[in-house]
Amino acid sequence: MSQYFFQQLINGFSLGSLYALVAIGFSMIYGIVRLINFAHGDVVMIGAFSTLALVTAGVPWPIILVFVLAVGAVAGMSIEMVVFRSIRGASQVTGFIATLAVSITIQNSALMLLSGQPRNFLFPAFMRQRVGVGGVNASLTDIAIIVLTLILIGGLFLIVYRTRLGTAMRATAENLTAARLMGVAVNRTVLAAFAIGSALAAVAGFFWGGKFGQIDPLLGFVPGLKAFVACVIGGVGSIGGAMMGGYILGLAEVLFVGLLPQEYSGYRDTFVFLLLIVILLVRPSGLFVRQVEERA
Amino acid sequence: MLDVRDLNVFRGSTHVLKDVSFRVEEGELAALIGANGAGKSTTLLTLSGLLPPRSGTAVFTNDGEPLDLTRASSEKIVRAGLIQCPEGRQIFQSLSVSENLAMGAYTRRDRAGIKQSLEEVYELFPILAERANLHAGSLSGGEQMMLAIGRALLAQPRMLLLDEPSLGLAPLVVEKIFDVIARLKSTGVTIFLIEQNAAMALDIADVAYVMETGRIVLSGTGSELANNDRVRQSYLGVAA
Numbered sequence: 001m002s003q004y005f006f007q008q009l010i011n012g013f014s015l016g017s018l019y020a021l022v023a024i025g026f027s028m029i030y031g032i033v034r035l036i037n038f039a040h041g042d043v044v045m046i047g048a049f050s051t052l053a054l055v056t057a058g059v060p061w062p063i064i065l066v067f068v069l070a071v072g073a074v075a076g077m078s079i080e081m082v083v084f085r086s087i088r089g090a091s092q093v094t095g096f097i098a099t100l101a102v103s104i105t106i107q108n109s110a111l112m113l114l115s116g117q118p119r120n121f122l123f124p125a126f127m128r129q130r131v132g133v134g135g136v137n138a139s140l141t142d143i144a145i146i147v148l149t150l151i152l153i154g155g156l157f158l159i160v161y162r163t164r165l166g167t168a169m170r171a172t173a174e175n176l177t178a179a180r181l182m183g184v185a186v187n188r189t190v191l192a193a194f195a196i197g198s199a200l201a202a203v204a205g206f207f208w209g210g211k212f213g214q215i216d217p218l219l220g221f222v223p224g225l226k227a228f229v230a231c232v233i234g235g236v237g238s239i240g241g242a243m244m245g246g247y248i249l250g251l252a253e254v255l256f257v258g259l260l261p262q263e264y265s266g267y268r269d270t271f272v273f274l275l276l277i278v279i280l281l282v283r284p285s286g287l288f289v290r291q292v293e294e295r296a
Numbered sequence: 297m298l299d300v301r302d303l304n305v306f307r308g309s310t311h312v313l314k315d316v317s318f319r320v321e322e323g324e325l326a327a328l329i330g331a332n333g334a335g336k337s338t339t340l341l342t343l344s345g346l347l348p349p350r351s352g353t354a355v356f357t358n359d360g361e362p363l364d365l366t367r368a369s370s371e372k373i374v375r376a377g378l379i380q381c382p383e384g385r386q387i388f389q390s391l392s393v394s395e396n397l398a399m400g401a402y403t404r405r406d407r408a409g410i411k412q413s414l415e416e417v418y419e420l421f422p423i424l425a426e427r428a429n430l431h432a433g434s435l436s437g438g439e440q441m442m443l444a445i446g447r448a449l450l451a452q453p454r455m456l457l458l459d460e461p462s463l464g465l466a467p468l469v470v471e472k473i474f475d476v477i478a479r480l481k482s483t484g485v486t487i488f489l490i491e492q493n494a495a496m497a498l499d500i501a502d503v504a505y506v507m508e509t510g511r512i513v514l515s516g517t518g519s520e521l522a523n524n525d526r527v528r529q530s531y532l533g534v535a536a
Contacts (some may be wrong), residue, residue: 128321169398174390177386178387180344180370182374182403
């Protein structure tokens with residue numbers, strides 16, 4: 001039982017890593033422009049297909065990873081420049097509709113370009129082998145996902161909390177006017193947040209095929225939605241919260257399926273959104289956001 | 297140093313600033329007084345490049361180099377040395393005190409100079425050094441005001457725009473803030489001060505302007521205005 005449990009734990013952490021990667025970018029973008037980017041999930045799809053194309057072309061894996069990060073960054077910056085820049089300061093509804101339009105545009109362009117036929121996509125055989133540690137055996141793919149995600153998130157935290165750019169991003173997210181009065185070139189800072197957040201989402205796409213074995217042009221919808229749930233769990237706009245929300249969601253989902261009787265596993269997504277509703281009712285500001293009280 | 301002529305600014309469809317003209321000479325402390333909603337903060341936001349004017353000019357000249365504030369980006373204006381300490385302090389609550397100060401020096405690259413400015417600010421406000429690693433949101437109102445001024449000083453202002461520095465602060469803290477303003481002036485920083493506390497502002501101002509419903513209606517030296525009947529009645533609470 002405990003071996004089975006640990007295996008599920010690894011599985012949950014691996015799925016949670018994917019959600020965390022997507023959720024962090026989602027949260028960064030919301031934090032800085034105060035608009036929800038519904039096209040964020042589609043960057044996952046773009047990352048997945050870029051990976052497939054490069055694998056097919058025989059590019060070595062480490063270079064693919066770097067390339068996918070770059071593709072994600074470019075995709076994110078394009079979304080910012082084409083859509084968000086023109087609706088800066090708009091209401092939530094405007095942002096919702098505009099980004100939904102972007103999402104539909106990206107999905108349908110991908111459908112026309114790539115066809116709706118799902119593609120098989122697998123990591124190389126050595127990545128799929130299972131390794132045993134003390135009776136627990138996990139696929140190398142899951143372990144790679146967990147480790148690489150931790151490294152990327154570590155890098156992100158260094159950027160956000162230890163660099164001049166990161167400080168400017170946090171300052172801009174909190175108070176746009178004050179940041180401008182400090183001489184921050186807000187457009188560039190916002191662009192950087194989109195680039196970094198979307199690069200992480202694209203890496204989730206890089207892992208996606210390896211984990212699930214199949215990719216299709218509409219695959220971004222579900223991770224986009226779940227990243228939103230993860231953000232609500234952790235507190236929208238908080239990077240650490242989004243990360244924790246992603247891991248909690250991944251673990252909860254896998255444990256729900258793995259530990260409850262088989263006949264409930266079909267209710268996996270129902271469970272996820274039930275969780276969303278409960279959290280919205282109980283802690284609408286998220287589990288990890290302290291209510292900052294402002295002093296006069 | 298600052299030459300504003302016939303500035304007209306709209307916010308939405310509201311005509312907020314109407315043909316506003318004034319000058320601030322290098323090394324001067326100029327005050328702009330007026331009631332709430334007269335257009336004082338709008339004036340400052342326009343000077344910092346955050347509100348585009350409908351018409352008029354505003355030229356900031358530093359070291360003989362003129363900068364058209366009506367066209368320049370806020371970033372460029374900060375780099376030119378025109379620094380604003382905004383209304384309501386607007387410090388970054390979620391950042392630490394030292395990160396707030398670092399944001400003040402955002403446009404600067406001279407590490408040694410930044411370090412020196414930081415030491416000067418810590419000397420001016422020792423409490424900020426004590427609280428350097430705390431979240432700025434946990435500071436008291438007076439400490440937040442000191443942080444807002446300290447942050448502006450880290451930008452190495454040639455001219456400082458101060459928007460209501462006394463607002464909502466205890467009298468002792470206000471006195472301290474005004475002491476600091478006087479000290480800054482003595483070090484050669486040009487200051488443009490917006491205040492509702494007209495008595496204190498006129499007391500330290502070389503020149504002052506009175507703004508009513510978006511127009512400059514009176515101007516003169518600080519003491520001239522302090523003795524003007526209209527100012528005494530409307531802003532200094534002296535019965536006619």
